[in-house]
Structure formats: structure tokens, C-alpha cells
Amino acid sequence: MGLPQAKLDSTEARIAALSPLTGAAWIETAQAGALARLRAMGLPGRRDEYWRYTNPTGLNAPQAAAAAVFSVSDESPIYGNLDTLDIVFRDGVFDAGASDELSLEGVVIERLGEAALADIHWAKDVYGVLEERGQAPVQRPLAALNTAFAHDGILLRATGVVKKPIRFVYLHESETSDAMLHHVIKVEEGAELTVLENGPAAARFNKVMEVEVADKAAFHHIRAQGRDHERQAVTHIFARLGAESLFKSFTMTANGVMTRNEAVIELTGNDASAHIAGVALGDGDFHHDDTVFVTHDAVNCESRQVFKKVLRNGATGVFQGKILVKAGAQKTDGYQISQALLLDDNAQFLAKPELEIYADDVACSHGSTSGALDEDALFYLRARGVPRSEATDMLTLAFLAEAIDEIAAAEIAAEILDRLEGWLARRRG
Amino acid sequence: MLEIKNLQVKLEEEDKQILKGVDLTVEPGSVHAIMGPNGSGKSTLSYVLSGRGGYEVTGGSAMLDGEDLLEMEPEERAAAGLFLAFQYPVEIPGVGNMTFLRTAVNAQRKARGEEEISAADFLKLVRAKAKTLKIDADMLKRPVNTGFSGGEKKRNEILQMAMLEPKMCILDETDSGLDVDAMKLVSEGVNALRDGKRGFVVITHYQRLLDHIKPDVVHIMAAGRIVKTGGPELALEVEQNGYADILAEFA
Numbered sequence: 001m002g003l004p005q006a007k008l009d010s011t012e013a014r015i016a017a018l019s020p021l022t023g024a025a026w027i028e029t030a031q032a033g034a035l036a037r038l039r040a041m042g043l044p045g046r047r048d049e050y051w052r053y054t055n056p057t058g059l060n061a062p063q064a065a066a067a068a069v070f071s072v073s074d075e076s077p078i079y080g081n082l083d084t085l086d087i088v089f090r091d092g093v094f095d096a097g098a099s100d101e102l103s104l105e106g107v108v109i110e111r112l113g114e115a116a117l118a119d120i121h122w123a124k125d126v127y128g129v130l131e132e133r134g135q136a137p138v139q140r141p142l143a144a145l146n147t148a149f150a151h152d153g154i155l156l157r158a159t160g161v162v163k164k165p166i167r168f169v170y171l172h173e174s175e176t177s178d179a180m181l182h183h184v185i186k187v188e189e190g191a192e193l194t195v196l197e198n199g200p201a202a203a204r205f206n207k208v209m210e211v212e213v214a215d216k217a218a219f220h221h222i223r224a225q226g227r228d229h230e231r232q233a234v235t236h237i238f239a240r241l242g243a244e245s246l247f248k249s250f251t252m253t254a255n256g257v258m259t260r261n262e263a264v265i266e267l268t269g270n271d272a273s274a275h276i277a278g279v280a281l282g283d284g285d286f287h288h289d290d291t292v293f294v295t296h297d298a299v300n301c302e303s304r305q306v307f308k309k310v311l312r313n314g315a316t317g318v319f320q321g322k323i324l325v326k327a328g329a330q331k332t333d334g335y336q337i338s339q340a341l342l343l344d345d346n347a348q349f350l351a352k353p354e355l356e357i358y359a360d361d362v363a364c365s366h367g368s369t370s371g372a373l374d375e376d377a378l379f380y381l382r383a384r385g386v387p388r389s390e391a392t393d394m395l396t397l398a399f400l401a402e403a404i405d406e407i408a409a410a411e412i413a414a415e416i417l418d419r420l421e422g423w424l425a426r427r428r429g
Numbered sequence: 430m431l432e433i434k435n436l437q438v439k440l441e442e443e444d445k446q447i448l449k450g451v452d453l454t455v456e457p458g459s460v461h462a463i464m465g466p467n468g469s470g471k472s473t474l475s476y477v478l479s480g481r482g483g484y485e486v487t488g489g490s491a492m493l494d495g496e497d498l499l500e501m502e503p504e505e506r507a508a509a510g511l512f513l514a515f516q517y518p519v520e521i522p523g524v525g526n527m528t529f530l531r532t533a534v535n536a537q538r539k540a541r542g543e544e545e546i547s548a549a550d551f552l553k554l555v556r557a558k559a560k561t562l563k564i565d566a567d568m569l570k571r572p573v574n575t576g577f578s579g580g581e582k583k584r585n586e587i588l589q590m591a592m593l594e595p596k597m598c599i600l601d602e603t604d605s606g607l608d609v610d611a612m613k614l615v616s617e618g619v620n621a622l623r624d625g626k627r628g629f630v631v632i633t634h635y636q637r638l639l640d641h642i643k644p645d646v647v648h649i650m651a652a653g654r655i656v657k658t659g660g661p662e663l664a665l666e667v668e669q670n671g672y673a674d675i676l677a678e679f680a
Binding site: 374386 | 480481482504508513520521529533534537540572
């Protein structure tokens, strides 16, 4: 069955001005495969099942809409108290001068553009491979677009326990920037790696991160998407987990007219654990969509999805989360919670939790709620002398606590909490 | 210190008058007990004084040391020295008990123009006070009232009272849900706060709490009014004969 003409047209219009990164046969094959996938799927449309709540028009358009650069001068940089290896991108382009030397014990760091020139490279088994695996049963055309046309990105191959976090810093400096980044991460058996990301990146940002977590390996990911109001972003994380491995990803999003974060996690080795969590804070023109798909394809694995949103003044939050337990994935422990705190009547939360289970010895639970602050709790705090605004913030942070608790490192959790407190405090009144 | 005159209150949502002219004066250092049958308006009185929403004051006044309570926000009433020990303390998952206590203490100090208490001093103080109420470190660490037993919740209320050192304490059925030992513990906590200046209003259904917290004055409330006032012997009379005889006098 062919695609509707409108989809064909919009897809061709989007790619008309794009050219793939030049490289060796392995990457050109991956790019060609992705382009063929994209053409077969077409860009997303409002009638697509997974795009009912989020309008992809701005993400599809041939030109990125202009987005004013949001500058914060009165605020210390996030993760400022941490010792990190920084890799800086300005509007989606690697900046060697602003970055640290790409050298750290236990991990090999390369730029995509350089790795692409190598005739033989380990990334061949990951680049576009996990993305392609994630295209069924739900299509993710914007990820295929990225695989086909991304020019920059970082390749990380961790072979040991990496002592300090690697941080991607995404600076947005041009009002019309349209950036694509494709990162590939491989955490080898027994290795441990933490990747931090922060910043809005560009007026429009399309990012894919493919993560292969080998047996007994651990990968931690903590992301702060920046407080840029007008920027648009679509991001995908594709992860494949080996036996006894750990994958933890946490995202904080404050502001942004359009954010679609997809996470596609596959547990393929026994006793693996995957946690995906996020907090999103929206005030005004804000649309935030978390779309998560966790596939259990091994025995005795655990997965958690914890997503919390605080919305007001016209903000919209979306959660589409699925747990798929394949036949034979016995002893699966799956948990999913999505909750929205609606601070006024002019905010909305759209949730689509899904469970699909083909094994008979599993425990899966899910819950989704949206509501206002608990008036009884608010009165209780005020009756003890805590002013309304402070009490509201306390209860809001308490609401977010379950998601923040998903951050394993206490010092990173403290940085995130500090940001959240700041965001709330600026909106007191 | 607390002066309530002809207080009339109805529910905001429906046309139902709850308090129909309550008069009550509590002098510094005294303990007043309010007893009365269910639905007489005892809890409503405590909520209206502390500023809970949902009620409309249709007449009368309530002053604390000359300040008009009814004009203030709940947090302002707390800073002015009013404390309500809740009948049903609220569970607040995600807020640590210790954080809550410290925030409350410092918010009140700030509102009164006093310096905030240091973390070290606070810790010392809270530990000492918690110990006398048999509140262990674990209870201080846990989220506010979350998963607490009935007795733990009430002890936690008294701990807050001890930390906040209010001028005027209202205890709303603090004995409900308590076993004999817990009631003794809670009463000892309250008695420790009797210093000749602090005023208390103890709302209860039963005489037995008043065996532990000895009142100076006992009021009987019925149908939104205080219908009889007397000494401690009035509570004994209620215990022996119920409310029927007293209420019959006013029927």
C-alpha cells in the first residue's frame, strides 16, 4: 500500500536540501537503509496512532521555525559542581575549542565524522541498527531521518568503569539553527558510564542516541533540556540491554514549545533492569510528549517508567508508554506511572498507558493520574505557618520526588532539584 | 488572649449554618475543654479559627491578643501564635518530616521578623523534644505522617506544637484513635507545654482525656452554640449522664 501523496510530498520536501555525511561503506549503507525506511514510512502525520496528541508539523517542515535564544545570565551553570568531561556543540556543531580533550580512562571518545571514515568500525553494529530495530511495531520516521542525514555526533565505547561523567553541552546561539546529532554508545561487559546532557541545542533539534549495554554493564543518563521557550526538539533513545545490565535515564524538561522524547528500550538479556524517568515543567506555550516503549524479551527483567509533569497556563503534557512482554519473558517486573499536576484549569494532560503481555508469570502495574494540588495538604502546611507559595512549591517537589529518586547519583540529583526549585521560585506570585 | 464573640459560620457550598453565635474567652495559661455531641460544631470552630477554606463567617469576631484572626491567612494565624492539632493529621508523601518541621519553624520566625534557626540548633532541639514524645529518628526521616499509625500521627502533632511554641493551642479530638498508653504520652506532651501563659482549647468527646489534661473550664457545645459552662465537674457529669440531661435544660 502506497503512502498518501501528502506524506510523500512532505517527506521529499524535508529531505530535498539535506545530504548525508560522507564516509566509508558501513555508514553509507546504514544511511541508505535509513533513507529507504524513511521513504517507506513517510514523515509522521496527525492521523498516525502515535501522533494524535502531538502535532509534528513543525518537526517535519523543510525549514525550522525561528526560535529566540533564551539567555540566562543570573543563574549558575547546571552541573557546575560536578567534575565532568565536557563536549560542546554550538547549534549542533562540535566545538573543539570549547570542549575538553576527548580523552578519558576507560572510554574511547570519537566524533561521528571521523569514525565514519574508518573502513572498519565497531559502530557499524550499532549505528542505525538499534534505530531500525525500534521501528517495529511503532514507526519512528524522524529517527530514520536522523540516521540518514546526521552530520555530527559522538561515539563512546566504554571498556571499564569510567570515573567521571561525560557531558554533552548543547548551546543554542542562532535563532534559525536546525541541528541533527546522532550519538552511538557502547558500554562493554562490566563497564560503567554516565552521560549527562544539557541545553536546548538549536532552534530545532533532532537527536538520536543509540545505546548498547552489554552483559553486566551499567549506563546512566541524565538530561536537562534547557529553559529555552521557543525551541523545538524531537529526541530518540534506542537501547538494547544485555544480561544483568542496568540502564537508567532521567530527563528534566522546563519550557519549550515542542518536545517529543521517545525512548525505545529492549531487554534482551536475563536479569536486566531499565529505568526511564522524567519531569517536565510547563508554563504557558508548552507541549511536552514522552513516548516510551519497553520490550521485555528475557527472563527476570525489571523495568520502571516514572513520568511526572507540572502544567499550567495553557501547557500540554503527553505520555504514551508501553510495556510489551514477549512470550517467554517470565518473571518480568514491569512498572509504569505517569502523573500530571495541573496547577490551574487551563492545562491538559493526555495519557495513553499500554500493557501487552504474552507471558503468564509476570507482574506489571501501571497508573496514570492528573489532578490539582491536595488542598488538605496545602492547608496543613499553611496552618503550620508555611506561606502558600512556599507550601505549593513543597508539594510540587514532593509530587516530582518519585521521578527524581530515579537518579542514582546523589550529587546529580541535587543539581536537578536545585534547578526545579529555581524554576518554581521564579514563578511564585 | 483568645476572644470569640458571637461567631456565626455557615458552609460556603450549601446554605447550612454551623455556628450560631459562639462566645468563648480563653485567658492566658488556662485550659478550656469543649465537649459536645457529634455535629455540634466543635471541629468547625477549630477549622474556622485556623483559617481552613469552605466556611463563610456570617457574623461575630475572633481575636488573638487583639489581632483579628478572621482577617488573616492561615499562615499568618500560625505566625501570630495559633496552633491547631488536627483530628486527622494529613499525610504528605514526598515531604520529609524533618524538612517540614524546619520549614515551618523558620517560616514562622521569618514572619515574626526573627532570625532563622541554624540547622545544628534545630537538630538538637528536635531530637530532644522528639525523645520525650518517644518519636524515633526513623519517624523524623519519614515523609510527613505517611504510613504513621494513629498514635504516631498524634504524637507528631504534639511534636510540631512543641517545636513551634504557639501562644494558643487548639487540640481537636487529639484523643481519637489513641490507646491508653498513647493518650498518656500525648497528654504528658501537652502538659509539658503548660507554662502559665500558653492557652489551650481541648476539644474532646470523652472525660478520660481530661483526666490527663486537667481543664480549668469546661464548655458544652450543642447545635452551634456553647450552651453550658462550668468547672471540671461538668465533664464528669457528661461522662456519667451523657448529654441528654444538659441539653434538655435548653430544649
